[in-house]
Amino acid sequence: MKRTIFELTPQPSIREAFVEASSFLDGLRVMESQRNAQLLLEHVLGLSGTSYFMALADPFPADRRHALEEAINRKAQGVPAQYIIGEQEFYGRPFEVTPAVLIPRPETELLVEAVLKYGRELTLRSNERLQAIDIGTGSGAIAITLALQEPAWGLLASDISPDALxxxxxxxxxxxxxxxxxxxxxxxxxxxxxPDILVSNPPYIPAEDIEGLQPEVRDYEPRTALDGGPDGLNPYRIMMAQLPLLSAPPRLIAFELGMGQAEDVAELLRSAGHWKEIVTVPDLAGIDRHVLGISR
Structure with missing residues (x-):
């Protein structure tokens, strides 16, 4: 009979606590059970990297027992480890995350890289201070990273959610x-x-696909940051329709998108007629994940 409540055995070492926690999560078919157990152990113990591995043979601190049991049981219920910890690394920096915001993903770092690359080219050509806007900022990961990587740029960001802001x-x-x-x-x-630059990682999951997402995503991450309408493309269409609100279209526009959406989003940019070059950037799995429009 599978245990449904995690309780640490008496006086384990940190290594034994890791084995118990990861085995418990694995028994409940929690994805990446070992990685999740390590993340939560590091958080509870206030250790990371080398300091964590050097401490594995040490006795597990008795005063942290309840904190670990609570964290592992929340993870067993499906809560993302990042929400339990309250943090996710992005571009080498720690970002606070809560259930009010989407957890930043590694592939979005590639969107930032592309914006930095083409934005710097704009700077070289115009020698002016660029202004960039981040639409649907969530945790602020994109806007904040751009601001820190290019302090000379002016960064503004928006979100429909006051809690996310x-x-x-x-x-x-x-x-x-x-x-x-x-x-x-x-x-x-x-x-x-x-604005010179417009960047956005909007909701792009087709509405009918949301129920098939991993429970961690479906049940805990904000629905407004996931649901892109019937085909996932509503936010892109709306932004294209809203372009006349701006006094001039951005010279660089950059979107993150879902699998199989690259050509449709690229066509939306081509049809707008403001960008001479349309660039598609794949993620590390080879999936076309970002589309950019560039004025030359």
Missing amino acids: EVAARNAKQLNAGVEFRQGNLLEPFAGMA
Whole structure:
């Protein structure tokens, strides 16, 4: 009979606590059970990297027993480890995450890399201070990273969720990033502006596919950050329709998108007629994950 409640055996070593926790999660078919157990152990013990591995033979601290049991049991219920820990690394920096925001993904770092590359080319050509806007910022990971990597750029970011903006603002303060946050739907908060760069990782999951997502994502990450409408493309269409709100279209536009959506999003950019070059960037799995429009 499978255990459904995790209880640590008396006086284990840290290594034994890891084995117990990972075996418990594996028995419940929790994905990446060993990685999740290690993340939660490191969090509970306040250790990471080399310090964690060097401590494996040490006795598990009795005063941290309840904290580990609680964390593992929450993970067993499906709660993402990042929400339990309250943090996710992005571009080498720690970002606070709560259930109000989507957990930043590694593939989004490639979107940041592409924006930095083509944005720097714009800087070289114009020798002007660029202004970039991040639409649907969530935790603020994209906007804050761009602001820290290119301090000369002006960064503004928006989200429809006031709770998400509170998280993003805390991240900007913690990381000392100069980003201005605005609440509103997609491009609406920037009406009348002429940003040089527009970047967005909007909701792009087709509505009918959400029930088939991993339970961690489906049941815990914010639905408004996932649901892209019937085919997942609604946010892109709306942003294209909202472009006249801006006093001039951005010279660089960059989107993250879902599997199989690259050509449709590229066609939306081509049809808008503002960008001479359309670039598709694959993720590390070879999936076309980002589409950019560039004015030359």
